Amino acid sequence: MPLVSMRQLLDEAAKGGYGVGAFNVNDMEQIQAIMGAAKETNSPVIIQASRGARQFAQDKYLFHLILAAAELNPEIPIAMHQDHGNSFETCKSAIELGYTSVMMDGSLKEDGKTPATFEENVAVTKKVVDFAHERGVTVEGEIGVLGGVEDGHGAGGTGLEHITDPDQAVEFAELTGVDALAIAIGTSHGAYKFSKKPDGSVLKMDVLIAIHKRLPNTHLVMHGSSSVPKDLQDVINKYGGKLKETWGVPVEEIQLGIRNGVRKVNVDTDNRLAMTGAIRKVLWETPEKFDPRDYMKPAREAMQKVVSLRMAQFGQAGHAGDYKAVTIAEIAKGYKDGSLSTKPLVAAR
Ligand SMILES: [Zn+2]
Numbered sequence: 001m002p003l004v005s006m007r008q009l010l011d012e013a014a015k016g017g018y019g020v021g022a023f024n025v026n027d028m029e030q031i032q033a034i035m036g037a038a039k040e041t042n043s044p045v046i047i048q049a050s051r052g053a054r055q056f057a058q059d060k061y062l063f064h065l066i067l068a069a070a071e072l073n074p075e076i077p078i079a080m081h082q083d084h085g086n087s088f089e090t091c092k093s094a095i096e097l098g099y100t101s102v103m104m105d106g107s108l109k110e111d112g113k114t115p116a117t118f119e120e121n122v123a124v125t126k127k128v129v130d131f132a133h134e135r136g137v138t139v140e141g142e143i144g145v146l147g148g149v150e151d152g153h154g155a156g157g158t159g160l161e162h163i164t165d166p167d168q169a170v171e172f173a174e175l176t177g178v179d180a181l182a183i184a185i186g187t188s189h190g191a192y193k194f195s196k197k198p199d200g201s202v203l204k205m206d207v208l209i210a211i212h213k214r215l216p217n218t219h220l221v222m223h224g225s226s227s228v229p230k231d232l233q234d235v236i237n238k239y240g241g242k243l244k245e246t247w248g249v250p251v252e253e254i255q256l257g258i259r260n261g262v263r264k265v266n267v268d269t270d271n272r273l274a275m276t277g278a279i280r281k282v283l284w285e286t287p288e289k290f291d292p293r294d295y296m297k298p299a300r301e302a303m304q305k306v307v308s309l310r311m312a313q314f315g316q317a318g319h320a321g322d323y324k325a326v327t328i329a330e331i332a333k334g335y336k337d338g339s340l341s342t343k344p345l346v347a348a349r
Contacts, residue, residue, distance in 0.1 A: 001070060001073070001074050001075065001076060001077055001078065001324075001325045002070060002325055002327070003066075003067075003070050003078055003079065003080050003098070003100045003325075003328075004044075004077045004078065004079055004100060004325040004326070005079065005100050005101065005136060005137070005138050005326065005328060005331040006046060006079035006081055006100060006101030006138035006140075006179070006180070006264075007101075007138040007179045007180075007331065007340065008077075008323070008325070008326050008331065009044050009046065009077055009079045010138075010179065010180055010219040010263040010264060011219075012044070012077075012319070012322060012323050013044075013219075013263045013316065013319075014217070014219060014263055016315070016319055016322065017258075017259075017315070018258065018314060018315030018316050018319065019254070019257070019258035019262050019263055019264065019265045019314040019315055019316065020043075020044060020045065020046055020263060020264055020265070020314065020316045021043075021045065021046065021265050021267050021307065021310050021311055021314050021316065022046035022047075022048045022081060022083075022221075022264050022265065022266045022267070023045070023046070023047060023048065023267055023268070023271060023307060024048055024049065024050060024053065024083060024266075024267075024268040024271070025047055025048070025049055025053060025062065025065075025066070026049075026052075026053045026056050026057055026062075027057060027065075028065050029275075029296050029299060029300040029303075030271065030275075030300075030303060031047065031065050031066060031068075031069050032069075032300055032304075033271070033300045033301075033303035033304040033307060034047060034069075034303075034304075034307050035069045035072070035073055035076070036300075036304040036307075036308075037304045037305075037307035037308040037311055038073065038076045038078075038307075038311070038320065039073060039076065040304070040308050041308050041311045041312060041316075041317035041318070042075075042076075042317060042318050042319070042320045042321065043076070043311040043316040043317050043318070043319060043320055044076065044077040044078075044079075044316055044319055044320050044322075045076065045077070045078055045079075045311075045316070046078075046079045046081050046101070046264060047066055047069070047078055047079070047080055047081065048080075048081040048082070048083040048103075048266070049062055049080075049081075049082065049083060050083040050084055050150075050151045050153065051082075051083075051084065051085070051086065051090060051112075051151065051153065052151030052152060052153070053083075053151070054082075054094075059093075059097055063080075063097055063098060066078070066080050067098075075320055075321060076320050077320060077323070077325060079100050079101050079138070080098070080099045080100050080101065081099065081100070081101040081102065081103065081138075081140075082094035082099050082101070082102040082103060083103055083266070084103055084105045084112070084151075084153050085102050085103055085104050085105060085128070086105060086108065086110050086111075086112045086153065087110045087124070088104075088124060088127050088128055088131070091103075091104050091128045091131070091132065091139075092128075092131060095131065095132055095135055095137050099137065100136075100137060100138065100328060101137060101138035101139070101140065102128065102132060102137060102138070102139055102140070103139075103140040103141075103142070103182070104124060104125045104128040104129075104139060104140070104141055104142075105141075105142045105153075105182075106120065106121035106122070106123075106124040106125045106141065106142065107121055107142040107143060107144065107145045107146075107162075107184075108145065108153075108154075108155060112152065112153040112154070113149075113153075113154070113155060113156075114155070115145050115155055115162060118168060118171075118172070121141075121142075121143065121172070122172060122175045122176055125139070125141040125172075125176045125178060126175065126176045126177070129141075129176055129177050129178060129342070133177070133332070133335040133336075133342070134332060134335070134336075135328070135332055136327075136328035136329060136330070136331035136332030136333075136334075136335070137328070138179045138180070139176075139178050139179055139180075140178060140179065140180040140181070140182055140221055140264070141172065141176055141178035141180075141181055141182065142181070142182040142183075142184075142221075142223075143164050143168055143169050143172040143181065143182075143183060143184075144162050144163055144164030144165070144168075144169075144183055144184030144185075145161065145162035145184055146159055146182075146184050146187060146188060146189060146223050146224055147159025147160070147161070147184075147186070147187065147188030147189070147193075147224070148188030148189035148190045148192070148193070148224060149189060149190065150189035150190050150268070153189075154188075154189050154190075157188075158186075158188065158202070159184060159185075159186045159187055159188040159193075159202075159224070160186050160202065162184055163184055163185060163186065163204055163207055164183040164184045164185065164207060164211065166207065166210045166211045166214050167214075169181065169183060169211045169214070169215060170214050170215060170344070170346055173215055173218055173344040173346075174343070174344060174346065177342030177343070178342075179219065179342070180218075180219040180220070180221050180263065180264055181211075181215070181218050181219065181220055181221060182220075182221040182222075182223050183207070183208060183211055183220060183221070183222075185203065185204040185205065185207050185208050185222075186198070186202050186203045186204045187203065187222065187223060187224035187225060187249055188224050189223065189224045189268075190224075190269060191226075191228055191243065191246055191248075191269050191272075191273070192244065192246045193224060193226075193228065193246065193247060193248050193249065194246070194247040194248070195246070195247070196247060197247050197250070198247060198249065198250070198253070203249065203253060205253060205256055205257065205260075208220065208222075208257055208260055208261075208262070209260050211261075212260040212261035213347060214346060214347055214349065215261070215344050215345070215346065215347075216261065216345055216347055217344065217345040218261065218344050218345075219261070219263040219264065220257070220260075220261045220262045220263065220264075221262070221263070221264040221265075221266065222249070222254060222257050222262050222264070222265050222266065223266045224249070224266065225248075225249045225254055225265045225266055225267055226248045226249065226267050226268060226269035226270040226273075227248040227249055227250060227251050227254075227270060228246055228247060228248030228269055228270065228273070229248070229270065229273075232270065232273040232274055232277055232306070233245075233246070233273065235273075235277030235278075235280070235281060236273060236276055236277045236280055238281075239277070239280035239281050239283075239284035239285075240280060240284055241276070241277075241280055248269065248270070251310075251313050254313070254314070255313065255314075255315075258314060258315060265310075265314055267307075267310055270306050270310070271303045271306055271307065274299075274302040274303045274305065274306045275299040275300075275302060275303050276299075277302060278295065278298040278299040278301070278302035279295040279296075279298070279299050281298070282294055282295040282298055283295060
């Protein structure tokens with residue numbers, strides 16, 4: 001299948017009542033692991049690259065690797081997404097390269113660290129929406145500020161400092177016309193999200209539910225949604241690693257989110273942990289090995305296992321064949337003629 005619009009993919013997920021994992025990539029093995037999982041579970045999928053990833057791999061390498069994934073898996077709908085665009089220029093460059101979706105994270109200023117004002121966020125996000133929709137490209141915005149830092153992007157903190165205000169979420173969706181909305185409910189980027197199993201004092205699922213009640217048709221996005229399972233931490237520490245004890249977002253909380261409007265679930269850390277654990281194990285147990293394939297193959301397999309599990313847990317498994325790709329040109333027409341709505345349905349408080 002050619003790359004599909006993320007809007008189409010999320011609209012279909014809403015119809016089916018499931019969530020779609022958005023998995024970060026930096027290299028070929030991660031893309032192969034995701035596609036192996038998508039094939040194994042017959043899942044539509046979002047492959048996303050951060051600014052850091054685009055820099056690490058170089059744009060063209062990453063772009064063509066993802067195109068190869070689409071070419072080799074014609075039965076799988078794939079959206080190619082820019083994760084955490086920090087500026088109009090970053091999003092524009094992704095769109096011009098051929099990404100079918102971008103995130104404009106206007107919750108932070110262009111430095112990717114300092115929280116922006118509501119007005120600044122609306123202005124830059126709206127500018128990206130206008131540019132993107134004209135070209136059939138999907139836009140995810142963010143309101144509220146997530147915790148932690150990943151790939152040099154993030155405000156730091158625990159994630160509780162700038163929880164999304166439901167009224168502001170409504171206003172933001174109305175003013176920008178974004179296709180998907182990332183909200184801050186206490187999650188953080190990176191491995192160190194919570195210092196104990198999270199409860200309602202640190203993970204604000206009630207805020208998510210309140211936002212969904214006000215914006216029942218808006219596709220919500222959960223960032224920082226790795227579950228950071230103990231078994232993956234244990235493998236790393238067993239083979240010489242030094243991870244501190246930490247907790248992620250329990251899968252059952254993500255599933256509660258999916259029952260309340262979450263359509264895109266960002267997962268990166270779990271895959272990093274799986275790969276690193278597998279590599280450590282090989283190097284620890286067989287220090288005489290030096291062919292990268294000897295550890296990259298188990299690393300790829302370990303990541304595929306985690307991704308397959310998440311695809312089943314998020315409910316996207318089995319849905320790859322539900323629809324045919326609408327061309328990006330058709331999607332652009334849809335935005336223009338209004339058949340693809342950018343006016344959110346707002347319910348009374
Ligand atoms: Zn994020």
